[in-house]
Amino acid sequence: MPRPVALEVAVPSEDLSYPVAVGAGLLDHVGATMQRVCPKARRVALISDENVVPLYGERVRASLEGAGLAVTTHVIEPGEPSKTPERMVALVSSLVADGLGRSDAVVALGGGVVGDLAGLVAALFMRGVDVVQCPTSLLAQVDASVGGKVAVDLPEGKNLLGAFAFPRAVVIDPGVLATLPDEELGCGVAEMLKHGALFDPQHFDAVRDQAEAIYGRDVAVLGREVATSVALKAACVVRDPMERSDAGKGRVALNLGHTVGHALEVTQGYGLKHGQAVGLGLLAAARVSRRLGLTAVDLEGHIRTALDALRLPTDLDAYLVPERRSAIVEAMGRDKKRAQHQITYIGLARLGEPRVVSLSPQAIWDAAASPPSGA
Ligand SMILES: NC(=O)c1ccc[n+]([C@@H]2O[C@H](COP(=O)([O-])OP(=O)(O)OC[C@H]3O[C@@H](n4cnc5c(N)ncnc54)[C@H](O)[C@@H]3O)[C@@H](O)[C@H]2O)c1
Structure with a gap:
């Protein structure tokens, strides 16, 4: 030849x-x-x-x-x-x-x-x-x-x-943002919390502490916090422009809160708005991280307080009920970040320290549902 x-x-x-x-x-x-x-x-x-x-x-x-x-x-x-x-x-x-x-x-x-x-x-x-x-x-x-x-x-x-x-x-x-309905504003707030949880605990706390100014459409506060949040996302994009890295602070990390969040959103018949579902997904990530030993910190309590202050839902257990298990596990299995039956799941060691782990949809459910289904 x-x-x-x-x-x-x-x-x-x-x-x-x-x-x-x-x-x-x-x-x-x-x-x-x-x-x-x-x-x-x-x-x-x-x-x-x-x-x-x-x-x-x-x-x-x-x-x-x-x-x-x-x-x-x-x-x-x-x-x-x-x-x-x-x-x-x-x-x-x-x-x-x-x-x-x-x-x-x-x-x-x-x-x-x-x-x-x-x-x-x-x-x-x-x-x-x-x-x-x-x-x-x-x-x-x-x-x-x-x-x-x-x-x-x-x-x-x-x-x-x-x-x-x-x-x-x-x-x-x-x-x-003066004319954006509160519910839509809440969707953006959830993503800001996500950026803080992934890369900058101070931003997380600042967004939580300025809930009233944010919902009051204070342009000075909004301008400052929006700029911080954009800078955090931009730094992540610069590290991994085409989402090719599976390292902890590449674009894959931006999926924090989205695996469980998206599954709740779709199985709820889109009754939950995307940002509300992401907020619940952040809570789930905190719980999964604790139960899998990725963290010893009570991140769940910290995140719950912030979601509460920011008028986002916190009743994760009301969504993760046994009768919804198979629908939610199946929806997580359709997650586009999956490789075979494992999902690239983003956990937290603490605020500002994401961890990338490989988990099956069932393992995520087991660690997120309360009480743990193995208990
Ligand atoms: N490209 C990306 O990286 C990326 C990241 C996250 C989400 N998305 C996509 O973004 C979309 C969701 O975006 P969204 O939440 O902005 O939804 P959207 O574009 O539907 O806007 C939400 C609602 O707010 C209204 N609106 C927008 N600005 C307004 C304003 N200033 N005053 C009054 N009303 C206003 C819109 O008309 C709409 O009814 C999804 O399709 C999602 O896939 C893309």
Whole structure:
């Protein structure tokens, strides 16, 4: 047999760094940001949803037009059902109809649904155009907008069709949280607690102690804590941009609270909001860590106090009842982080010290359910 020819294609890597700005009133400066980060853009497709456009669409449009950009606005129905391949393709077609070119850009104005969908549209349209994220929900500000994961859902599961595509910039205006319903604010708060629990106990305590200011929409407090939370997530993303590491402080750690949380969310028929379920998942992680000997600390009590102060549910035992066992174990088994029958589970040795362990769904149930099912 002739020897195969071995060639190597050297691909120079591009610097994918991007700025994240946090500050009250920044929505009025999106145009100036675009001039800086996408200087060749002449047209912008502003993608938003029906709740957010009447509140903030005009401010962003005015700022973009003030910077000399031609803006077309595309409005989707709010909520997860809009994150579909069909909606994504329809948006790509509208960008073609707008006459957007390769050097033009997308601006995503909305919660995580808009950010994920618009981000994927930008990643795929003409093999990729620039996107600037302007997240308007707390969850999107502290989590979804930073990290470059973009996706839509398939009937088989959430976020199954997606990519890593980093934005050109992220513009976070905590002033917009004034109109976000409390329940949605709570979802973002749970992710902030998660960042604190994983990487910075002081942030965990600061969020807990400022519950009243957070729910009172104090922009100074929100701006500070959002910026801290984003910095913690960003540092994690920088350590492991493409989620390839299974080390304790790589992106896999961001799954803390999500294995049990997601299983509760789906088996509850989505009666629990995502952030509420993540809060319960954090409690479960504390309990599992204690029962498996990863920690000797009463993290469960500490986390329960914080969830309580932050108006998030704490009644984990009401959800982990024997009659729900098989549904919850099965839902954990469908966890996308699983490898064969083992799940990559994130525990805690203490706040700020995540531990990655490999566990079966049944072992997680056994350690999380109270009293322990083996007792
Ligand atoms: N890409 C990532 O890394 C990542 C991380 C976490 C979550 N996500 C995704 O994010 C999505 C959830 O995001 P979400 O919780 O922001 O949901 P969402 O986008 O549905 O927003 C929640 C609700 O709040 C409304 N809203 C948003 N901002 C508002 C404002 N300022 N005032 C009034 N109403 C406002 C929206 O219209 C919507 O009704 C999920 O699809 C999830 O998969 C992605």
